[in-house]
Amino acid sequence: MIAAMEDPLRSAPDVPFYLPAGKEIELCEHAHRCQLPLMLKGPTGCGKTRFVEHMAARLGRELITVSCNEDTSATDLLGRHLLQGGDTVWVDGPVTRAVRTGAILYLDEIAEARADAIVVIHSLADHRREIFLDRTGEKLSAAEGFSLIVSFNPGYQRSLRELKPSTRQRFAAIQFGYPDEAAEASIVVSESGTDEATAKKLVRIGTKIRQLTELSLMESVSTRLLIAAGKLISAGISPRLACVTAIAQPLSDDEEAVAAMRQVIEISI
Numbered sequence: 001m002i003a004a005m006e007d008p009l010r011s012a013p014d015v016p017f018y019l020p021a022g023k024e025i026e027l028c029e030h031a032h033r034c035q036l037p038l039m040l041k042g043p044t045g046c047g048k049t050r051f052v053e054h055m056a057a058r059l060g061r062e063l064i065t066v067s068c069n070e071d072t073s074a075t076d077l078l079g080r081h082l083l084q085g086g087d088t089v090w091v092d093g094p095v096t097r098a099v100r101t102g103a104i105l106y107l108d109e110i111a112e113a114r115a116d117a118i119v120v121i122h123s124l125a126d127h128r129r130e131i132f133l134d135r136t137g138e139k140l141s142a143a144e145g146f147s148l149i150v151s152f153n154p155g156y157q158r159s160l161r162e163l164k165p166s167t168r169q170r171f172a173a174i175q176f177g178y179p180d181e182a183a184e185a186s187i188v189v190s191e192s193g194t195d196e197a198t199a200k201k202l203v204r205i206g207t208k209i210r211q212l213t214e215l216s217l218m219e220s221v222s223t224r225l226l227i228a229a230g231k232l233i234s235a236g237i238s239p240r241l242a243c244v245t246a247i248a249q250p251l252s253d254d255e256e257a258v259a260a261m262r263q264v265i266e267i268s269i
């Protein structure tokens with residue numbers, strides 16, 4: 001509550017709730033002002049997307065998000081000619097729309113996109129701040145207020161995709177991680193509607209499982225999973241079943257690993 005009073009925007013009704021772990025809000029505001037593109041690094045479910053939603057609302061800009069995958073091409077980002085009632089019309093893609101309107105453009109998991117899509121980003125992410133639509137011959141400079149934010153999860157083992165230095169070095173980068181226990185408990189309370197005592201127990205479970213490095217999980221318990229457990233408990237599911245269902249089972253298919261997590265759950269809640 002004290003934090004909310006210090007920062008009225010954090011609890012404004014039209015600004016998605018985001019509890020900062022450090023100076024990321026100030027850094028993002030300055031990056032926006034200085035026209036510096038930003039890279040958010042960190043594991044799944046630690047608040048990167050929520051942070052971007054919060055910042056877009058805070059900066060009063062529209063947010064345009066693209067979830068990149070291995071098929072994401074330059075055409076998907078820039079736009080294409082489509083047939084409409086016998087005519088061929090040009091339809092802007094999300095990057096072109098954001099550039100024209102001065103939106104916040106969030107490219108989620110940028111490393112997954114195809115090489116030709118990443119090339120599009122290069123001219124947008126350096127001093128030029130422009131894109132070239134080769135299909136229409138247009139060169140567009142980013143409108144006032146445009147910002148580029150990308151996310152990158154370096155921990156993914158399933159993906160061997162790395163970003164080239166020439167791509168990485170166009171961005172200022174912020175490392176995201178799991179919040180400290182007190183912050184994480186207050187996030188769990190506000191996002192799941194559970195009481196504080198239960199939220200603290202959930203966060204303890206999260207911390208203990210994160211310490212079980214011998215489980216060899218690809219990524220450990222995210223804040224997202226703790227919130228899911230809190231939601232099930234708030235809905236009336238027994239705390240142990242809620243934790244096994246929302247925390248242990250999503251994290252592993254290995255029976256021993258699930259059993260080890262179940263043990264942590266049973267002594268903690």
Ligand SMILES: Nc1ncnc2c1ncn2[C@@H]1O[C@H](COP(=O)(O)OP(=O)(O)OP(=O)(O)O)[C@@H](O)[C@H]1O
Pocket residue numbers: 017018019020021042043044045046047048049050051153179187191223224227
């Ligand atoms: N600092 C925070 N403040 C408020 N909510 C948070 C915070 N961190 C995490 N959350 C909550 O956790 C959920 C998951 O976070 P989010 O979707 O932003 O993760 P992410 O880092 O984008 O994950 P992914 O890499 O899988 O996309 C959010 O919906 C939000 O409820």
Ligand SMILES: [Mg+2]
Pocket residue numbers: 048049050108
């Ligand atoms: Mg996300």
